Structures are given as structure tokens and as C-alpha cells.
Amino acid sequence: MFRFIQRRLKTDSSDDVETKKSNEFPIELFTSVQMNVENIKNLLQSPSDLVVREFTLGNTTHPCAVICIDGLVDMNLVNDKIIKNIQIGISTANKPISFFGDEVLTELERGVLSTSELSRTDSLDEAVLGILSGDTCVFVEGIDEVLIIGSKGWESRGVEEPVTEALVRGPRDGFIENLRTNTAHIRRRVRDPNLRIENHKVGRRSKKDLVVIYVDGIVHPELVKEVNRRLKTIDLDDVQETGYIEEWIEDSFLSPFPQLQSTERPDKVAANVLQGRVAILLDGTPFALLAPTTLISLLQSPEDYYERWQIGTLLRLLRFFAAFITLFLPALYIALVSYHPGMIPSKLAFSIASTREGVPFPAVVEALIMEATIELLREAGVRLPKPIGQTIGIVGGLVIGDAAVSAGIVSPVMVIVVAVTAIASFALPHYSVSISLRMLRFVVMIGAAIFGLYGIILVYIGINIHLANLKSFGVPYTTPFAPMFSRDWKDVLVRAPLTMMRTRPAFLKTKDEDRMNRGRRS
Known part of the structure; x- marks a missing residue:
């Protein structure tokens, strides 16, 4: 009965999410800069931290506007790399501004702006989401598109040793509340071109960034597909921490045992994705989730x-x-x-x-x-x-x-x-x-x-x-004892020498089972 209720709840929530997504239509932008600025101000109720800088392109009278949120952006980057470059770059352009037409944004992208993160959109929803995520939007008169420039620069905690998983011997760095810093920790440890980082947005109102990390060619494709499917069923206003995600996507919410493994250690995440597991990282929390997990793996430590x-x-x-x-x-x-x-x-x-x-x-x-x-x-x-x-x-x-x-x-x-x-x-x-x-x-x-x-x-x-x-x-959950995978017993109660652990866990059904060359001497 409990399993039936659980399946119904998750199925119903999935149907609701699909219905809401199908009913959402992007709000298009206007060609008037003033109307777009007023629209965004009305939508956000003109907050005190909203920065709107209106100016003209170069030495012309062509209106332009830059919008961002103070505290979420690097203001030095906005002033020096965006506003200053636009004003100087357009003034020294080879062709007059009147000849640009719809190609103004293209000229800004290719010849004026020197930032690495650039995208274009004609949706007001995406523009507002970018502003609230720490990006900067550039509006130009006569164009119903907007440039979204990556300019995130909020204050964050420094990298420290994890408090809940201290080791006597091992790396001293841990995850923090910044998602890009956390993914960089994984990139440093797993320099494999097959490392995949898939982006998601969770929370109907907060729209927080979430990533799914795995190594293509090792992980079982069905595992990645199932993780992504469950993440897409999340229908909450806000997802504050990975504990919300863990409770939503786990197999049985009635069990007292955790069915996903949480960790603050980048070395632990790197080791597990190389074994064939999937990692889930959420912006705003230092705790990552690893799936799937077993009771035995929850009693093991990286220090082993x-x-x-x-x-x-x-x-x-x-x-x-x-x-x-x-x-x-x-x-x-x-x-x-x-x-x-x-x-x-x-x-x-x-x-x-x-x-x-x-x-x-x-x-x-x-x-x-x-x-x-x-x-x-x-x-x-x-x-x-x-x-x-x-x-x-x-x-x-x-x-x-x-x-x-x-x-x-x-x-x-x-x-x-x-x-x-x-x-x-x-x-x-x-x-x-x-x-x-x-x-x-x-x-x-x-x-x-x-x-x-x-x-x-x-x-x-x-x-x-x-x-x-x-x-x-x-x-x-009781793998490798029930069902029995005798090949994995060398890393359960006893931690065998590394030269004997030549294969990845059999129960993960990885595409590449070998961890080392089988022909090498033990």
C-alpha cells in the first residue's frame, strides 16, 4: 500500500510538472529599451539593489541600457568590461551605428565585449532569470533581443576542510556553497574528457542551478536516465539543500536508512564517479549526493x-x-x-x-x-x-x-x-x-x-x-551480499591491496569494468 501511494504521488507530481511546463509561454521583449526597463522594474517592484544604467552607444544618440543586481555581480567587471567596452568599442567601430540595424548585438558579441560568457534571448523570463542569477543584461534600442553576460561575483566562503568528514590522512579541501567552485574541484581530480556535467534548474520560484556529474563510458546509461527523470519530477517552490532532493528522489521515503550518500569531500565524489556512480551538486550547499548507494558503502571512509x-x-x-x-x-x-x-x-x-x-x-x-x-x-x-x-x-x-x-x-x-x-x-x-x-x-x-x-x-x-x-x-541495499557479488567482497569487510582490485563494482553494471590493465603484474 505504501509503495502504491509513493508511486502515485511521484507520478501525479510528474504529470503536474509536465502540465505546468506545457502551459508556460515565454514573454517576448519589446524593441523599445525604455519599455523593457519599465517592464523589468514593474516585475521586480523596483528593488533597491536593482542597478539600471542607461546610456547611448558611443558618440551617437542610440539608447542602450545595462541591468544587473548589486551584490550578485562583480561591479568592476560590469563597469570595465561591459559598459566601458560598449561605449569605446562602438565609437571606434568601422561602420556607422545607423547601418548596424539588427546586427548591433552581433557587433557587440564579436568585436566589443571581452567577456567569455555570452548568450542571446528574446524571452523576458530568461532575461529576468539571468539578472536574478547574477548575470548582466544589455538592451539596445530597436532590437527585441537581449544580451545576457555572465558577471557573477557574490561573496562566498573560502575552501576549508569538511567539518563532518575530517580525516587524519587525505586532502583538506571541501565543497563550499558556490556551484562552479565545486565543479572545478571535480574537474581538477577527474581530467577525463568523458566527464559530463549536465545542468538542471530546480525550484519553480528559486530556479536554482543543479548539476548531474558522471563519466561517460563508465556509468550505466540507464542510471543517468533514471536520475535525470527523477530530478525532472521535483515540483517545489524552492530547494534549499540537497536534503530536499534526497527525500524527493529516493526509492522509499518511509525507510529510516539513507538511499543516497551525502558528502562534502570532492575526493570522495571523484572516486565514486570513476567507479560508475552519479553525483548531484546543488548551488548554495556544500553537500553533494551520490547515487546509488548501499549499506556497506555508507560504512566505508576515504581514509580506508x-x-x-x-x-x-x-x-x-x-x-x-x-x-x-x-x-x-x-x-x-x-x-x-x-x-x-x-x-x-x-x-x-x-x-x-x-x-x-x-x-x-x-x-x-x-x-x-x-x-x-x-x-x-x-x-x-x-x-x-x-x-x-x-x-x-x-x-x-x-x-x-x-x-x-x-x-x-x-x-x-x-x-x-x-x-x-x-x-x-x-x-x-x-x-x-x-x-x-x-x-x-x-x-x-x-x-x-x-x-x-x-x-x-x-x-x-x-x-x-x-x-x-x-x-x-x-x-x-544489501549488495554485494544479497544478491551476492563475490567479486566485490575484496572491498567490503576487508580492504584488499589496490593491485588486487582490478575491476569496478559489479553491481553497478558499468560499461567499462576494468580499473587497470589486466595483463599487468600483481
Whole structure:
């Protein structure tokens, strides 16, 4: 039923988008500069940051106008490369302005303007969109077309190390909120002429720039076609962040697990597109999306490949162990203490019983109280400024834990279990996976409180059933285990030496499977 509703929603939204697109007609421009200027002013309600510079072409009386938005453009470029060039270039032109006619814009394009980004349009919608995107429009009297000149120059954050994906060894640059800077990061790393960057506009009102990046000749063509199809179904006023896109185009919005991988690291995007995946970048956010993804890839880190294979394997195994602790440790404590004390060694059982003496709550209530407290402290630490947030997280945890034990509300062993669980969740490289496991941890705890170990096993089976049915752009989420691709096991739990990983992942069905020459010595 849920899948039927999901398909209907996406189908209906796709039909609505096509209907709206078919009903949109471009508003044509006038031949009068004054009428075009007034039309744009009325459309934008004459904002204070709208720059309109009206002048004459060269030493003639032929009207001309330049329109842009202050703060979105590089004003030095507008003054020196556009206005100044037009005035000087037309004055020194070989033929009189009266002889130009409709060829004025052509003369400006070829012989006057020295900027690299130039386009022409006869649509008022495209002209206004260009102005609001940071471009400059040039209107000339007697011509119902406009020159759109690329002049973007707004302030942006400098390139910094990603905060959410810090590495001990690896590149220190990360994506920023400027789309062209981000695509340049990918170009620097993938100098392949087959690298493709396809442009989209998303948001019916914001019309933000979005790009789809892949390597032609490696990626499966159907994957690119499916990604573009889903992106075209987006029907929102504004798309603030790639999280909007992720929720819209994922296979199942009911699943707690992420079906697209988000990252701030250009090296990670470059490595994945060379494997045969597709990257999605949006202007205004440093987070890129990678499709498709699997549960195993979400537990891997770029650092696994920057260190030697033995170290990468050890780090990866520690990460899988941390995921197990994050999901099951509090539930195992509840089940063993409440239902199966006989499975605990005698000395440890006596020690736990002595620490729980006087605690008024059963183990499940005790665990829920402490886990909820830890989640509150974690959230408070994230929202507060960095120096204060770190202090609140450390001091708050120590003070509350010590006070709870002293008051006899919780046992010391419970504090240790919750603390180890919290530390293990921070060892996971992907924030969305960490949140998913933290959510499911409460479900496993409730199952342990009701049925003990049997409840844990039942919830674990339910999670596996869900994972086995989950897909990311047609790729099963549990790949390469179910379905089984034994060739890809060398890069799952164990990170094999690079000389052994000669092929790309089999489940991506890439057109070019070889990563290196097969005839080369191992």
C-alpha cells in the first residue's frame, strides 16, 4: 500500500510538472529599451539593489541600457568590461551605428565585449532569470533581443576542510556553497574528457542551478536516465539543500536508512564517479549526493584507501563493530539483566546486582532515561557555539551521570553502557547512518524489554527483511551480499591491496569494468 501511494504521488507530481511546463509561454521583449526597463522594474517592484544604467552607444544618440543586481555581480567587471567596452568599442567601430540595424548585438558579441560568457534571448523570463542569477543584461534600442553576460561575483566562503568528514590522512579541501567552485574541484581530480556535467534548474520560484556529474563510458546509461527523470519530477517552490532532493528522489521515503550518500569531500565524489556512480551538486550547499548507494558503502571512509591495506582493513572492522555496539549494546544489557541473568558470568552478575541495589526503575526505564538524556546533550552540543557546545557535552555528561548515580536513579553499569554506545556512534563515518541506528536502537531496546534476547532477534530479523527489500536506484541495499557479488567482497569487510582490485563494482553494471590493465603484474 505504501509503495502504491509513493508511486502515485511521484507520478501525479510528474504529470503536474509536465502540465505546468506545457502551459508556460515565454514573454517576448519589446524593441523599445525604455519599455523593457519599465517592464523589468514593474516585475521586480523596483528593488533597491536593482542597478539600471542607461546610456547611448558611443558618440551617437542610440539608447542602450545595462541591468544587473548589486551584490550578485562583480561591479568592476560590469563597469570595465561591459559598459566601458560598449561605449569605446562602438565609437571606434568601422561602420556607422545607423547601418548596424539588427546586427548591433552581433557587433557587440564579436568585436566589443571581452567577456567569455555570452548568450542571446528574446524571452523576458530568461532575461529576468539571468539578472536574478547574477548575470548582466544589455538592451539596445530597436532590437527585441537581449544580451545576457555572465558577471557573477557574490561573496562566498573560502575552501576549508569538511567539518563532518575530517580525516587524519587525505586532502583538506571541501565543497563550499558556490556551484562552479565545486565543479572545478571535480574537474581538477577527474581530467577525463568523458566527464559530463549536465545542468538542471530546480525550484519553480528559486530556479536554482543543479548539476548531474558522471563519466561517460563508465556509468550505466540507464542510471543517468533514471536520475535525470527523477530530478525532472521535483515540483517545489524552492530547494534549499540537497536534503530536499534526497527525500524527493529516493526509492522509499518511509525507510529510516539513507538511499543516497551525502558528502562534502570532492575526493570522495571523484572516486565514486570513476567507479560508475552519479553525483548531484546543488548551488548554495556544500553537500553533494551520490547515487546509488548501499549499506556497506555508507560504512566505508576515504581514509580506508589512503592508508595501507592492513590499516584500512582494521579501521573498517572497528567501524562495523562500532555499528553493532550502537544498535545492540543497550538492548543486550536490558535482555541479560531482566530475562537472562544466567548467561552473565557469576562475578559480573553479582557486581551488577550490587550496583543496581536501590535503583527504583527496571533496566528498560533506566536505559531509556539515560539514552534520552544523552541524545538531548548531543543535540544541545551541536546547536550551541563550538566552545560552549563542547563544554556542555563533556561537563553535562559527567555531572548528570554522576548525579544520577549518586541519587540512586541509575546504576553505574548503565552509565558505562550508554557512554560506550554514544562513543561508538561517533565512530561511524556517515552522519545519516548514525542517526538511523540511533533511532532503531530504541526499537531494539523495546523488543528486548518485552521478549528478552528473542525480542532482539525478532527486531534484527525485521531490520534485515527491510534492508533486503530496500533499493537505491534499482540497486539492492544489501549488495554485494544479497544478491551476492563475490567479486566485490575484496572491498567490503576487508580492504584488499589496490593491485588486487582490478575491476569496478559489479553491481553497478558499468560499461567499462576494468580499473587497470589486466595483463599487468600483481
